[in-house]
Structures are given as C-alpha cells and as structure tokens.
Amino acid sequence: PSEKGWLVSQIYQFQGRWHTEALLQGILTCQKHFEAKDSDIILVTNPKSGTTWLKSLLFALINRHKFPVSSGDHPLLVTNPHLLVPFMEGVYYESPDFDFSLLPFPRLMNTHISHLSLPESVKSSSCKIVYCCRNPKDMFVSLWHFGKKLAPQETADYPIEKAVEAFCQGKFIGGPFWDHVLEYWYESRKNPNKVLFVTYEELKKQTGDMVKRMAEFLGCGFTAEEEVSEIVNLCSFESLSSLEINRQGKLPNGIEINAFFRKGETGGWRDTLSESLADAIDRTTEEKFGSSDNVQKIKQ
Numbered sequence: 001p002s003e004k005g006w007l008v009s010q011i012y013q014f015q016g017r018w019h020t021e022a023l024l025q026g027i028l029t030c031q032k033h034f035e036a037k038d039s040d041i042i043l044v045t046n047p048k049s050g051t052t053w054l055k056s057l058l059f060a061l062i063n064r065h066k067f068p069v070s071s072g073d074h075p076l077l078v079t080n081p082h083l084l085v086p087f088m089e090g091v092y093y094e095s096p097d098f099d100f101s102l103l104p105f106p107r108l109m110n111t112h113i114s115h116l117s118l119p120e121s122v123k124s125s126s127c128k129i130v131y132c133c134r135n136p137k138d139m140f141v142s143l144w145h146f147g148k149k150l151a152p153q154e155t156a157d158y159p160i161e162k163a164v165e166a167f168c169q170g171k172f173i174g175g176p177f178w179d180h181v182l183e184y185w186y187e188s189r190k191n192p193n194k195v196l197f198v199t200y201e202e203l204k205k206q207t208g209d210m211v212k213r214m215a216e217f218l219g220c221g222f223t224a225e226e227e228v229s230e231i232v233n234l235c236s237f238e239s240l241s242s243l244e245i246n247r248q249g250k251l252p253n254g255i256e257i258n259a260f261f262r263k264g265e266t267g268g269w270r271d272t273l274s275e276s277l278a279d280a281i282d283r284t285t286e287e288k289f290g291s292s293d294n295v296q297k298i299k300q
C-alpha cells in the first residue's frame, strides 16, 4: 500500500516499513543482488541518526594503517564521507549494476534497511553490523530540518503537528522508527559478536571510548591512545563541517552535502518541538519500548 507522505508525494509500505519509491526500489535490488562477505562491515541507522559521523569514524578506524590519520592528506580531508562509504539501497537505486565486489577490503557500507528486510547473505554470513540509534525527538527534528532545506517548497505547507502524528504512527520515511531500533537491539543481545548497538548520545559523551569499543568489536583494537584521539578529532562535527569539501557541492543523487551537517548536538529538539509534540513522541516511545530507566533517558 502507498500513502501521501511528508517530503515525498507518496510513501510505500513494504515488509512493515514505509519507504520512498526510490529507496524501495533500491532495497528490492539489494535483496536480490547483494552478496555479503564474512569480512564486510555494515553500518545501519535510521535516517538522521549519525550516519555521516559513523561513516567517518569507521572509515578512519578500519583504514588507519593504510591512511594514517596524522598524515595530513587523509581521504576524509578531501572527500565527503558519503562518497567514501556507499549507501547500499541508494547505490542500487541509482546504478542497479553497481559492482560491490570492486570495493576495497574490508568493505564498509551503510544502509537504513530494517533487520527483517536485510539481504539473506547479510544474516547468514559472519559480516559485522554496527547499529547506531538516536533519540527519536532529535532524529525527527534533524529530518524535519533536512527536508525543509532540501525541498523548501514541497515541505512549506505541511504542518509539523501532522508530521509528528505521521512519525508516531510510523508512516514516515523508514518508519516506524521504534521497530527498526528494537529489531537491531534484540539482534545485538542475541548475537553480540555480529551486531554492536551504539547510540548517538553515548558517542557524543565518550567518543574515544566508543571508538575503542567499535575497534574491539571489529577485531582491530588500538595499541596507541593518541591514534584514538586523532580519529576522534578528525571526525568531530567541528572538523568535518568546516572542511570546504563538506560545505559545498552535491552528492550524485542531488542532495546538497552541507545538509548533512546542521548542529550535531544532543537535546537540540527543544528548539523545534513544542511540549505537546515532544510528549506525543515520548508517549510513543514508552508504548513501544516500555518505561525502563533507559527509556526515561531518551526523554531528556
């Protein structure tokens, strides 16, 4: 089934999730053609949950011997992270014949695909998944501003109240947000060697420790502490967002690169959401996640 959506004229439901037509096509091609390898690393997020940041951190981390961060000509200084780490369903939509086997090893890719809809080989191989979750209010607000920047005319007449309602009902790009998070959360509990679950908020609070945790999980732990801080600094919001290559230009799909760098904060939802809209999202979070201490933290 399809429905009129915010930002796009129609969104389509497939395997319990709502997608734009383009991404749905990409997901179907991905399910059909993508062959995972045991050495693959797949970064999974809901949109606007820290994908750009994680792409940079993971790229710098796994390639640190090939591209020493201190060298001054690191790829992240001259190329936007989205061009270094391919977005699986996006690439398959734009170029259905794209040959993923040509990527350098270990292959690092990202996707927003739900666990249920992942290509079979991703589930059956020993590839690793790093999942990053973000506070749903910050994620919603980030996507709201992203849409307004990219398509000011199409989004102008759509009230935020209606968008929050659609978000809470799950009828939002990639939604329901909560089901996506829960699926990967359970997988990370069931199979901790395969799925590492991290949050944008803990990455913000203790970036270095989280980089070390991701390195351990990927089997490439650190010996030198200064390597960790070099990666943290290279990939910080301040550093990446001030680079000329991230301030201008467009991705091949037409998205303006600087739209991926807005504020890079936690709790910034307060500037955009009224109390009642924040309450509506909190209520949905409690309905979906229960009211544990962790869930109380999400309300902050």
Ligand code: A3P
Pocket: 045, 046, 047, 048, 049, 050, 051, 052, 053, 138, 141, 142, 143, 145, 235, 236, 237, 238, 240, 260, 261, 262, 263, 264, 265, 268
């Ligand atoms: P805000 O809109 O709240 O500022 P994604 O990369 O998944 O599209 O998410 C984009 C969000 O991540 C935006 O959030 C953006 O500012 C933030 N972001 C981008 N690069 C970042 C970085 N290096 N560190 C922290 N946050 C970053």
